[in-house]
Amino acid sequence: MPNEQILLDIQALRTRFYTEAGPVAAVDGVSFHVNKGEILGVVGESGCGKSVTAQSVLRLFDERRTASYEGRISYDGRDLLGLSERQMRDIRGNDISMIFQDPLSSLNPVYTIGDQIAETIRLHRRTGKKEAYRKAVDLLRLTGIPAPERRVGEYPHQLSGGMRQRVMIAIALACEPGLLIADEPTTALDVTIQAQIMELIVSLNRKLGMSVMLITHDLGLVAEVCDRVVVMYLGQVVETADARTLFAKPRHPYTIGLMQAIPRLDGDRSKPLKAVEGSVPSLHDVPGGCRFAPRCAYADDKCRNDMPELTGLKDGTAVRCWHADHIDGMEA
Numbered sequence: 001m002p003n004e005q006i007l008l009d010i011q012a013l014r015t016r017f018y019t020e021a022g023p024v025a026a027v028d029g030v031s032f033h034v035n036k037g038e039i040l041g042v043v044g045e046s047g048c049g050k051s052v053t054a055q056s057v058l059r060l061f062d063e064r065r066t067a068s069y070e071g072r073i074s075y076d077g078r079d080l081l082g083l084s085e086r087q088m089r090d091i092r093g094n095d096i097s098m099i100f101q102d103p104l105s106s107l108n109p110v111y112t113i114g115d116q117i118a119e120t121i122r123l124h125r126r127t128g129k130k131e132a133y134r135k136a137v138d139l140l141r142l143t144g145i146p147a148p149e150r151r152v153g154e155y156p157h158q159l160s161g162g163m164r165q166r167v168m169i170a171i172a173l174a175c176e177p178g179l180l181i182a183d184e185p186t187t188a189l190d191v192t193i194q195a196q197i198m199e200l201i202v203s204l205n206r207k208l209g210m211s212v213m214l215i216t217h218d219l220g221l222v223a224e225v226c227d228r229v230v231v232m233y234l235g236q237v238v239e240t241a242d243a244r245t246l247f248a249k250p251r252h253p254y255t256i257g258l259m260q261a262i263p264r265l266d267g268d269r270s271k272p273l274k275a276v277e278g279s280v281p282s283l284h285d286v287p288g289g290c291r292f293a294p295r296c297a298y299a300d301d302k303c304r305n306d307m308p309e310l311t312g313l314k315d316g317t318a319v320r321c322w323h324a325d326h327i328d329g330m331e332a
């Protein structure tokens with residue numbers, strides 16, 4: 001029986017790119033889900049496949065030339081990988097919206113922000129121009145933009161970075177999507193504005209019941225706002241747990257490493273941060289066995305030879321590690 005709590009269900013997703021050096025699987029057998037009304041954090045270092053996973057959900061890669069998808073992605077019971085391009089266009093922005101790190105590159109410089117919000121509304125809804133414009137003003141107000149009646153007639157370059165990200169959020173919300181995918185939404189902004197934008201996203205999640213998939217490097221942010229967390233490494237999920245369990249008892253050595261890299265406001269800040277040693281290997285040179293083994297202090301021959309499966313534990317956590325049952329995250 002389908003679980004009615006689940007809004008987005010990704011099963012064994014594999015996204016391959018055809019590169020000059022041959023095909024690579026940037027996402028390689030990824031499975032996780034997003035529940036209705038929750039904020040799910042997706043974390044991992046740069047290059048682990050977080051953005052490719054998100055963009056695969058919306059099928060943003062060119063399937064004729066650059067990429068292919070395998071597996072299953074279902075949204076509210078609909079099989080997204082089986083939809084036509086026309087049907088997918090209806091899903092994008094209507095059921096699932098996405099906001100990116102750099103709002104300037106997603107906004108059109110020659111149209112006012114009001115035109116751009118109204119356009120999104122009219123793309124998916126039978127709405128007159130005036131009505132769509134009125135809704136644009138309401139959306140700007142909802143995202144906390146001061147004097148929205150005036151701002152609606154301005155162009156992107158007239159707004160600050162934080163205001164532009166609010167406009168992107170207004171566009172993303174225009175058709176009341178069930179799921180907002182936020183890919184590093186605050187990285188390009190200064191710290192105070194970052195906090196305001198995150199507060200806005202959390203308040204919209206609470207007010208509108210909209211699910212959020214939040215992609216970020218920032219585990220401190222995840223601890224503050226996320227209900228559950230997916231940790232990715234080199235195209236795979238290595239750990240998934242509810243946020244409280246993950247922070248109390250991280251199981252995968254990679255998760256433990258990421259946590260040790262979180263700056264602590266209350267700790268001794270004169271000590272250098274302990275980050276995960278080494279770097280993420282190239283997709284053209286994926287290690288056999290456990291992909292994290294070359295960087296892992298616990299790795300033995302079994303790890304180097306056999307790939308562990310993502311295995312569910314009693315507390316609802318799932319971990320991809322041969323040693324998960326005897327690693328104590330608080331000690332490592």
Ligand SMILES: Nc1ncnc2c1ncn2[C@@H]1O[C@H](COP(=O)(O)OP(=O)(O)OP(=O)(O)O)[C@@H](O)[C@H]1O
Nearest residue numbers: 017019026044045046047048049050051052053283
């Ligand atoms: N169009 C593409 N063609 C070939 N390889 C790609 C393409 N897009 C992404 N990749 C590769 O896929 C891998 C995963 O990239 P992705 O952007 O998903 O990482 P990420 O975890 O989101 O990192 P970041 O936090 O830096 O965005 C990287 O090795 C990247 O080089």
